[in-house]
Amino acid sequence: MDTLKVSILTIFILFFSCNENKPSIEKQWYKGNLHTHSYWSDGDEFPEVIMDWYKSNGYQFVALTDHNILAEGEKWKTISKDSIYQNAFKNYLKTYGSDWVTYKVDSLNRTQVKLKTYEEYRPKFEENGKFLIIQSEEITDAYNGKPIHINATNVKRKIDPQGGNSVLEVMQNNLDEFAKHKKEFGTPIIAHINHPNFGYAIGLEDMIALKNEQFFEVYNGHPAVNNSGNDEYIATELMWDYINIAYLENNKPIMYGLATDDSHHYHRKGSKWSNAGRGWIMVQADTLSAKSLISAMETGQFYASTGVTLNDLTFENNTLSVAVKTDENTTYKIDFIGCKKGQGEPEVFASFGSDKASFELSNDMLYVRCKITSSKLHQNPIEDLLFEKAWTQPYIFTE
Structure with a gap:
């Protein structure tokens, strides 16, 4: 009998010891859009209809980001x-x-x-662990007619545009105001620079000169934002590389890239309209909460997509590995892009015609990021961006 008691006690201890070594909460991937408009500003649909669309189409979080307004009060x-x-x-x-x-x-x-307020429509759609609505705002400012828009995610009160005497000063003044907001409420908040090529308002030099900013839109689903650039202005993806080359050479944090809808139009669909479902982010977080999502984003635990989904994304022992969730009769190209120290120009380090690939970063490289391009056409493309893509965040060598 004593032997039996000891055996049971031993099993009991081993069971709970093993459980204690396991993570209490396994991280999950959550799909979301942080740039959306409604009747509260220049969108053409009610918030409830918009939230229902996103929830019904497999999103776990959405930020309604109307221009210089929160969904509060009477409108x-x-x-x-x-x-x-x-x-x-x-x-x-x-x-x-x-x-x-x-x-x-x-x-x-x-x-x-x-119109229903955020506090009114939010309980109608939110479900713990399944769907989250984050109160947000698109601070809409300008300098000499150039549009300067910055999204603030998870705000607690309306933030007014701050203005300034140059494009850079307008951006920096607004970012500084976000920092005050964060300190005032002690709450997680991120600001991201929207569509820098909209009106070709925000140049590379302005982005490089920014302080305390880590997020911008590498892809925006509005048909008028010029993601691809032109003969005079570079594409936002190439801008992203030059920003990070400058940032890392000057010991600044990495700039992370988002894909967003910037949806305005919910009744007419096509390349002339700003529709929902064009671009999103996938965030790896422990819980579906604003705090957890923002914390994960601040450490680069997310990727941007216009259709490609990843089954695996890891960076371990200075090796970046990706595996694509494949579609039937679809091929994939995986490019590892970065810059060697002292070179000043981005390059493709390696390219694979496969649905999975890895690349080892060496200490002579500033960073590496991965772009996955599918042979599958985007269901509702803009500009010349015809195929579904995904972009990981940049990673740096660690000793």
Whole structure:
């Protein structure tokens, strides 16, 4: 009997000892979009319809980022006479019901609808561990007619545009204001530079001169933002490389790249319209919370995509490895891109026609990142960006 008791006790101890050595929470990949617009500014749909679309299409988190406004207080939207929007309102009313929808018809026979606030629509869609809505804002500023837009994710109050006497000063003033906001509320918050080639407003020199910024859009799904550049201006992806070459040579943190929708149009679809579903990020975090997602992003634990999904992404012992979740009858090209110390120019270190590949970073290299290009056409492309892609973050050599 004593021997039996000892055996049981030993098994009990071993069981709990083994469990103690396991991570308490295994990290998961969460899909999200951090740039979205609604009727609260210049989008053409109600927040509820937008949230329902993202949730129904496999996203786990979304940030509604209307221009210089939060979804709070009272705001009424006059519905356009266009039959598309009239029918959309009828569908909205039918879906959510008269108990939810507050509207009136004015003396000019115009339908006006009271928009639901963030605090009102949020509980309707959020589910613990399944779907999260992050209160955010697109701070919309300018200098000499040049549009300068910066998204603030997980804000606690509205942030006003700060202005300035140059493009760089406008950006820096707004970033400094974000830092004050973060300190004031003691909450995780990130700011990212939006579509630098929109109006070709933000040049490479401006991006390089920034202080305390680590995020920008390497891809934006709006058809007017010039991701690909032109004969005079470089593409945002190439800009990304030059930014990181300058940053790392000057001991600044890495600049991380996001893909976003910047969605405005939910009723007309095509290359002329800013639609949902074009670009997103996949974040590897322990929980689906703003704090966890932002913490993961701040350490580069995410990748950007316009359609390619990764089964595996690791950086261990200075080796970057990726494995693609494959689609039938689809091929993939995996490029490892970076820069050698002192060279000042990005280059393709290695290229593979495969769905998985690895590359070992050496100490004579500033960084390496990976771009995966699929042979599958994007379902709703813009510019000349016809094929689905994914971009990892840049990684640096560690001793």
